[in-house]
Amino acid sequence: MHSGVRGSSLQFEKQRAAARLHLSNGDIHDGFCFLGALSVLGDGPELISDVLNAGDGFLPFEVTSPDGSRTTLINPAHIVMVALPNNEASRDPGHMVARAQSVSLLLSTGERVRGEVRVHQPVGHDRLSDWTRQADVFRYIETAGGTFLVNAAHIVHLSETEP
Numbered sequence: 001m002h003s004g005v006r007g008s009s010l011q012f013e014k015q016r017a018a019a020r021l022h023l024s025n026g027d028i029h030d031g032f033c034f035l036g037a038l039s040v041l042g043d044g045p046e047l048i049s050d051v052l053n054a055g056d057g058f059l060p061f062e063v064t065s066p067d068g069s070r071t072t073l074i075n076p077a078h079i080v081m082v083a084l085p086n087n088e089a090s091r092d093p094g095h096m097v098a099r100a101q102s103v104s105l106l107l108s109t110g111e112r113v114r115g116e117v118r119v120h121q122p123v124g125h126d127r128l129s130d131w132t133r134q135a136d137v138f139r140y141i142e143t144a145g146g147t148f149l150v151n152a153a154h155i156v157h158l159s160e161t162e163p
Contacts, residue, residue, distance in 0.1 A: 013037050017048055020083035021061065021074065024108065024154065031069070032062040047088050049149055052076055052138040080109050082138070082149040089118065089140035089147050099126040105141065105150060106157040113150065114161060115143030128160055 016032035023029070036046040051059065058073035089095055098118035105113045117139065119126040131139070138149040 015045065016062065018085045019048055019061075021079055022081040022083070022109065022111075023074070024078040024080055026109065029061065029063045029074075031064045034060055034062070044091065047091060048082060048084060049088065049136070049138055049140070052079070052082070052149060053136045055137075076137075076151070077153065079138075080107055080151055080154040081111075081113070084147045084149065087142065087147045088149075089142055092118075092120075092140075094118070094120045101128050101131065102161045102163045103128065103141070104159050104161045105155050107150065108154040108156055113141055113143060113148065115141045115148075116163075117141050128158065132158065 013036070014034040015037060017035050019031065019033050021029045021031070033048050033051060035048065035051060038044070039046040039050050055076075059076050059079070060071055061074050062069050062071045092098075095118055098120045100116045101119055103115065103117055107113065117128075117131055119128065119131045120134075121130045132152070137152050139152060141148050141150055
């Protein structure tokens, strides 16, 4: 009888990506998302936005604290915003050509976020209202303080602002 643990042929190499999750109950968790070395949605490694917008159930997230770290499963519907340590949005192929729109978002937590969103639509369909109708639930906003993914379900009010 063999007592060793065999690896599954369905396992994939994962990379850890730092993130700060802002949850609907007011909790904030620092830790790591687990990303694939290759994205099924395009070229290059998987992005946090790919994982959040996949709609495949709960998000495995390694929470770090002074007491150590542990992996938990988080319901993405209750993630209001994700602070990213790098500008993941700039890795989107259309980032540089998409129309930048200065905005102010009021979130369900009462927090207001000001920054720029990129509207990836053909000319004439690149208004802020077109951005609100895109399929992705988690959308980038680039601010002076960093890049965030916001959950569109937690946007209470959105308005254009001066750049």
